[in-house]
Structures are given as C-alpha cells and as structure tokens.
Amino acid sequence: MRDPAPWQKKYALMLVYACLFGIFFQYLFVGSPAGVSVLLTVAGFYGLYFYSIRGRLGGFEPWAGQSTAGWLLLVPVFLLALTYTLFDNNLFSVLNAIALPLCIVMQTIVLSRNSKHAWFHATFLEDMVRHVIGRPIAHLPVPFGLIRTWLPSRDSGQSGTWGHAVKIAAGLLLAAPILMIVIGLLASADRIFSSWVSEISAWFSGISAGDSIGRIVLAFVVALYTFCYMWGLLFQKEAQAAHPFDSPLQEKPATAGERTKVRIDPITAGTLLVCVNSVYVLFVTIQFSYLFGAADGLLPEGVAYAEYARRGFAELVVVALINVALLFPGLHGIRRSGRGGEAFRKTLLTLLVTCTIVMLISAYSRLSLYEEAYGFTQSRVLVHGFMIFLGILFIIALFRIWLEKLSMSRAYITTAIIAYLVMNYMNIDHWIAVNNMERYEKTGKIDLAYLGRLSTDVVPALRDFQAKHPELTAIPSSIDQVIGSGGERSWPSWNLSRHVAEKK
Incomplete structure (x- = not known):
C-alpha cells in the first residue's frame, strides 16, 4: 500500500483522537456525578476541535466580526464548565447541562465561520440545528470509510482470509449494541436467564459484563458523534455532497444514473444473525421448560415459580419489536450471494422468526397468568391483541423468507386493517367485565x-x-x-x- 497523503494522516489522527475522547468521556462520567470531569471534558473537546480546524479558522465564507465573537464566546463556555467544579447547586447543574452544549455549539460554529447568519440573529438557530443534527448524521459513513482505507485493498492479494476476518469483525461490532439491549431485556424478563447471565459474568473475575458493554457503547457513540461533528465543521456541503470516503456497507452504482442502494455484506450480516440467534436459542430453551412447567427446578433460590411465570411479558414484546427491525434488513438489505449463502441467510432468518414466535407465546402465557393474579384491564387486553397481531405478522414473514414472490406489504396492510376492525368490534370493555367476573368466581x-x-x-x-x-x-x-x-x-x-x- 502506498503512503497516505498528509491530509489523510490528519483525518486519521482526528479519528484516533475522537476515539480517545470517547474513552476519556466514559471514564469520567459513567458511575460518577459531574464535577471537575466537566471541565476536563470541555478541555479535551477543544483540544480535538483546534487540531481539527487548524488552518481553517478563516472559514470558506468569512463574515465580518465572527472571529472576535467566536473567541469571546470561549469565556461563558469556560465559566459554565467551571461551575461544576466550584458549586453543587442541583438546579443549575441541570440547567447548565443544557446551556453549556449550546454555548459550545455556538462558539465552534462562529469561530470556524460555518454560519450563514450572524450569531445574534434568530436565523442562527437554523445553523445550529444543521450542525448538531443534520451534518453529523449526513457524515456518519465517513469514519467507517476512513477505516476502510487503512485495510488492505483487494488488489493487495490479502482480500481472502483477511477480508473475511474484517467482515466478521464488522458483524460482531454491529451485534454488540443489539446484544447488549436484547440480553438486558431478556434478563429482566426471565429470572432463570438472568441467573445464567450472572454466572457467565462471574467468570470474568468480578468484571460486570453489562457495565463493560455499556462503557464501550457510550465511548463508541461519543467518538462517532464528535468526529462527525468536527467533519461537518470542515466540510460545509450538505448530505448529498460526495465525501472523500465511502461507507463500507455501500455498493457502488453500476451506472452514474443508477440509484445507490445500501447493502450489507452477507458475511457481516451472517455474523450478526448468528450472535443474536445464539442468545435467542438459549432463551427459547428456557421458555420451553417454562411452558411445560419444568422450569421450577431451575429457578434461583428464593424465587417462586408463580411469580417467575407471570412477569416479563413487556420485555419480551420489546424484544419482538427489535426483531422486526432486524427482519426487514435481513430480507431486503443483505447483498445476495451464491445458492449456499442464500440458504444460510434464509435459515438464520427462519431461526430468528421462530424464536420470536416462541417468545411471543411465552409473553402471551405470562400476561394471561398476570391477569389471573391481578385482573383484566384495557391496557393488558390491548397488549394481548398486539401480541397476537405480531405473531401473525411473523408467521407471514416466515412464508416470505422462502416464498420471495409473496408481497409482505400487501399482506401486512391487509392484516393490520382486519386486526384493527376486530379490536373495534370485539367490545373490549364488555369482555373485560365478563372475564373479571369469572375471575371473581x-x-x-x-x-x-x-x-x-x-x-x-x-x-x-x-x-x-x-x-x-x-x-x-x-x-x-x-x-x-x-x-x-x-x-x-x-x-x-x-x-x-x-x-x-x-x-x-
């Protein structure tokens, strides 16, 4: 590989510094109230900021007076950050958590002359919203594309095993935040699963897996957003502008006029689905023991079976909704491979859908037991109906995985209309009253x-x-x-x- 140009080295260091800033941020704030950490974080942010815009302080479209105002805005930024070190007023700690980021955004935009409007005009808010939300989102592919430039190219002769390893690593990175959320929900929903997760965590000499994953995710999010924010200050074009780096998950268009479609590599997607399905298979195994009454002997000490069985339905419904979000990219967002690869993709999606249906059955049973213990209400009956509706949608998806000519949108819209009409005409309040009276008997x-x-x-x-x-x-x-x-x-x-x- 040839040596990178000087500008590439600078952007690479920007990304490295942003990652260090994310690690520094989570170290200072996770599990610790705000104090001198705020001042240190602001100092670290401005270190990255001034390194990033070095040589660009004049901006591309200078506006008279912006530079002076930009330097003066450093004063309120410093003073607000200092309050967390000097004082302990809860009210102003909350208010300053809003005021300080606003001042930082205003100052960084003004000093780098990225605003179309004067900072004291109301229209300046448009520039702030664009820089805080619009541009960072538009530039999200940039850091991944930058990382891609560090990897060996296909022409380097190392695209075989190394390329597969990179794709698997990408799948693991994508799976990590999903697994963190899913495992947390499943552990909250099921005491047996929670005890097993706790035992696995104990293998790591007292290191909390949940805390470690949370810190990694926070550091990743802070680093990614900070880098994209800085990139938005350096490059003023909007989302449709071409970036020096492309997303690694994006295919090149066949022709100049063809619309670019985002496609995930099949190895990356397969790795993600294998990780998620592994957790689901373990959880579903517990659910089968619960559904057939064999879970009593597996319960942790001090947990009653009746109490265990009727809790966790809400968490399971949330996991089912997360799986809906995984299913659609799995059907439409994975780049097609050979016959074997397609069969493997469909098998993984089938396993995902099957495990989700079992979770919905478990959630339905748990809610039924909960209603027997505490009574029937509108919200509980509606959740029952929603779970049945989700189950039907997943059954349709199961057919769609293997019958690609089936129109999911048509089937889903038709099912939704029918389900809504059924819920309207089943006379829910009367049904609630009758079932509560039967419970009284x-x-x-x-x-x-x-x-x-x-x-x-x-x-x-x-x-x-x-x-x-x-x-x-x-x-x-x-x-x-x-x-x-x-x-x-x-x-x-x-x-x-x-x-x-x-x-x-």
Missing part, C-alpha cells in the same frame, strides 16, 4: 371501582353480575358512575350502548 376478588371507570358497554354485564351476587353492594354505584360519566346528551349523540345502559 374463582378468587373472590374484583375491582368494581375500575369497572366503574369504563364505558357503558360494561353495564349489561354488571347488571347480570348484580343479579347473581346481590351481596356486592358496590355494583349499583359502579353502574351509576358509568352512566353518569357521559352527562346529558342530545339526540344527535344517540348511542345504542348508552341507550341500553340507561334503560332500566
């Missing part, structure tokens, strides 16, 4: 105050329940509360449910 417990806050759809069921259990003197007041909550209505507001409720 088994447990002797019922929340009549809650039923009194529902709609008039519950009144017929309450009257039947009153006739069956006249000893429950609170039922008439619940009926009156339901009927009275609607107030008086004129004939245009006539409603069959209210008419039946008000009819004695």
Whole structure:
C-alpha cells in the first residue's frame, strides 16, 4: 500500500483522537456525578476541535466580526464548565447541562465561520440545528470509510482470509449494541436467564459484563458523534455532497444514473444473525421448560415459580419489536450471494422468526397468568391483541423468507386493517367485565371501582353480575358512575350502548 497523503494522516489522527475522547468521556462520567470531569471534558473537546480546524479558522465564507465573537464566546463556555467544579447547586447543574452544549455549539460554529447568519440573529438557530443534527448524521459513513482505507485493498492479494476476518469483525461490532439491549431485556424478563447471565459474568473475575458493554457503547457513540461533528465543521456541503470516503456497507452504482442502494455484506450480516440467534436459542430453551412447567427446578433460590411465570411479558414484546427491525434488513438489505449463502441467510432468518414466535407465546402465557393474579384491564387486553397481531405478522414473514414472490406489504396492510376492525368490534370493555367476573368466581376478588371507570358497554354485564351476587353492594354505584360519566346528551349523540345502559 502506498503512503497516505498528509491530509489523510490528519483525518486519521482526528479519528484516533475522537476515539480517545470517547474513552476519556466514559471514564469520567459513567458511575460518577459531574464535577471537575466537566471541565476536563470541555478541555479535551477543544483540544480535538483546534487540531481539527487548524488552518481553517478563516472559514470558506468569512463574515465580518465572527472571529472576535467566536473567541469571546470561549469565556461563558469556560465559566459554565467551571461551575461544576466550584458549586453543587442541583438546579443549575441541570440547567447548565443544557446551556453549556449550546454555548459550545455556538462558539465552534462562529469561530470556524460555518454560519450563514450572524450569531445574534434568530436565523442562527437554523445553523445550529444543521450542525448538531443534520451534518453529523449526513457524515456518519465517513469514519467507517476512513477505516476502510487503512485495510488492505483487494488488489493487495490479502482480500481472502483477511477480508473475511474484517467482515466478521464488522458483524460482531454491529451485534454488540443489539446484544447488549436484547440480553438486558431478556434478563429482566426471565429470572432463570438472568441467573445464567450472572454466572457467565462471574467468570470474568468480578468484571460486570453489562457495565463493560455499556462503557464501550457510550465511548463508541461519543467518538462517532464528535468526529462527525468536527467533519461537518470542515466540510460545509450538505448530505448529498460526495465525501472523500465511502461507507463500507455501500455498493457502488453500476451506472452514474443508477440509484445507490445500501447493502450489507452477507458475511457481516451472517455474523450478526448468528450472535443474536445464539442468545435467542438459549432463551427459547428456557421458555420451553417454562411452558411445560419444568422450569421450577431451575429457578434461583428464593424465587417462586408463580411469580417467575407471570412477569416479563413487556420485555419480551420489546424484544419482538427489535426483531422486526432486524427482519426487514435481513430480507431486503443483505447483498445476495451464491445458492449456499442464500440458504444460510434464509435459515438464520427462519431461526430468528421462530424464536420470536416462541417468545411471543411465552409473553402471551405470562400476561394471561398476570391477569389471573391481578385482573383484566384495557391496557393488558390491548397488549394481548398486539401480541397476537405480531405473531401473525411473523408467521407471514416466515412464508416470505422462502416464498420471495409473496408481497409482505400487501399482506401486512391487509392484516393490520382486519386486526384493527376486530379490536373495534370485539367490545373490549364488555369482555373485560365478563372475564373479571369469572375471575371473581374463582378468587373472590374484583375491582368494581375500575369497572366503574369504563364505558357503558360494561353495564349489561354488571347488571347480570348484580343479579347473581346481590351481596356486592358496590355494583349499583359502579353502574351509576358509568352512566353518569357521559352527562346529558342530545339526540344527535344517540348511542345504542348508552341507550341500553340507561334503560332500566
């Protein structure tokens, strides 16, 4: 490989310094309240800033007076950062956490003369939003493209094993934040899985895996955003501008007029899916033992099976939604390979969908047990319906993986319309009342105050329940509360449910 040009060396050092800044940031702030760390972080940021814009302080489109104002804005930045060292006022600590970044953004934009408007005009806010949000997002591919220039090219004769290793490493990097979130949710949802994760963490001599992963992710995010922010100050063109570096996940267009599509390398995507599916298979194994009642012997000491079985449904639903986000790129965003590679991709996606369906069944069962213990409410019934809806969508996706001619969008839209109509016409409030009354027959417990806050759809069921259990003197007041909550209505507001409720 030929030696990089001087400008490439500078940008490479920028990225290295940004990574060091991210590591420095997480070291100062994770698990520690803000103090002198704020002043040190600001000093580190400005060290990277002045190195990045060295030779560019004049900007490309100078505006008279910007330079003086830019240097003067360093004063409030320094004084605000210093307050965390000198004082301990909680109110101003929160307010300064907003004011300090705003001053830094204003100062860095003004000093590098990247604004189209004077800093004291209201329109300057447009420049701030563009530099804080728009440009960093537009430049996200740049650091990955820069890293790509460090790697051996295909022409270097090292693209075989080394190239595969790089792609696998990229898949592991993509899987790391997803696994951190998923493992955290699954551990929160299932005490057995949580105990197994804790035992694995104990192998590392007391090092907390969750804390370590969190620190790595925070350092990565801070480094990536800081570098892209600096890049946005150096290059003023908008998102459509060509960058010196391309994203490693992006294919080149076949022709100049062809639209570029983002495609993930199959080895990278396969690595990610293998990592995620490995966790899911372990979790699903536990769920099968739970569903068939064999998990009682696996529970940690002091955990009751009944309490274990009816918790965690919310976390499992969130994991299912995360898997939806993984499924669509898996179907449409992976670059096609040979017949064997395609079969492997479809098998991994099938395993992902199958594990998700098992998780939804587990979540559904857990919520049913929770309702038996604590009663039926609108939110719980709606979550039940949403889980059934998600399960149907994943079954459709299972067919789509192997039948590529199947239109998922058509099937999903049709399913959504039908599901919404079903939820409207199943008379949820009446269903809630009936099931709570059946629960009363088994447990002797019922929340009549809650039923009194529902709609008039519950009144017929309450009257039947009153006739069956006249000893429950609170039922008439619940009926009156339901009927009275609607107030008086004129004939245009006539409603069959209210008419039946008000009819004695």
